[in-house]
Amino acid sequence: MNKFDDLEIFARVVACGSLSAAGRELGLSPAVVSKRLRRLEERIGTRLIQRTTRQISLTEAGQGYHERIVAVLAGIEEAEAFVTRRSQQARGLLKISAPTSFGRMHIAPHLKAFMGANPDLSVNLVLSDRFVDIVADGFDVAIRIGELSDSSLVARTLAPVRRILCATPGYIEAHSMPQSIDDLDHHVCLPPHNNDPWKLEGPDGPLLYRPAGPLATNSSEVIRECVIAGLGIALRSTWDISEELESGRLVPVLPAYRGSRNVAVHAVYASRRFLPTKVRVFVDYMSELFGPRPYWEK
Numbered sequence: 669m670n671k672f673d674d675l676e677i678f679a680r681v682v683a684c685g686s687l688s689a690a691g692r693e694l695g696l697s698p699a700v701v702s703k704r705l706r707r708l709e710e711r712i713g714t715r716l717i718q719r720t721t722r723q724i725s726l727t728e729a730g731q732g733y734h735e736r737i738v739a740v741l742a743g744i745e746e747a748e749a750f751v752t753r754r755s756q757q758a759r760g761l762l763k764i765s766a767p768t769s770f771g772r773m774h775i776a777p778h779l780k781a782f783m784g785a786n787p788d789l790s791v792n793l794v795l796s797d798r799f800v801d802i803v804a805d806g807f808d809v810a811i812r813i814g815e816l817s818d819s820s821l822v823a824r825t826l827a828p829v830r831r832i833l834c835a836t837p838g839y840i841e842a843h844s845m846p847q848s849i850d851d852l853d854h855h856v857c858l859p860p861h862n863n864d865p866w867k868l869e870g871p872d873g874p875l876l877y878r879p880a881g882p883l884a885t886n887s888s889e890v891i892r893e894c895v896i897a898g899l900g901i902a903l904r905s906t907w908d909i910s911e912e913l914e915s916g917r918l919v920p921v922l923p924a925y926r927g928s929r930n931v932a933v934h935a936v937y938a939s940r941r942f943l944p945t946k947v948r949v950f951v952d953y954m955s956e957l958f959g960p961r962p963y964w965e966k
Contacts, residue, residue: 831927
């Protein structure tokens, strides 16, 4: 126990009118309460309370001391309450990094509700397909889509990602529907913007297929627009093309194959310890918004 504990014991004894009553409220025995009071009096060098077997009374010094320490204890309680309220409320600037297409389609439309629920919070949403260093670049949280490798960062999965091969009905009508992976060699396949191979899972397990098409770009949105325009076959996430699938502008190709199930939408931040409230409320909001079966799959 420290000196502030002694002050609280003294104030509680005065309020209760006896050592035993104060002890019951504090969960201490009367002997411990008496010992703490004696230690307080020895430290300040004066008697504060006159004790009898039935009651206590404040000395003149005790009366003045009590008036002053009550104000001190009230100030400490108010300060702790202020800090607790601040720690429970999201405030300040929240800097978020997100992939361009996903941020535009699935974060920006929901910021109004999020910011309305957190009026003391400002948001800086930076959209980029560059893999940012969230610590060096000063981000509070990053939204990343993919298979996360081991890292010192903390990652929380927000939603699964389902990726399918797709094309327009017009393209299929002109070039026929592929019946096997080998048939893709005779089709126009649109490589990803990062030129990675397609990581697929099929009836015989995982496989890699490297599409070789006439288009090269550094933009995932260009690939999206080109497959919708009927240029060829692409591997796209359903969060990206759900409306086109629902309307029939795109149709699945080789439905027995899909992208790796290890790909997901993640929120990545620096540390789990002392997680700022502004980060926690944003990640919780996104997790509840998307969930294990996100709205674009419904």
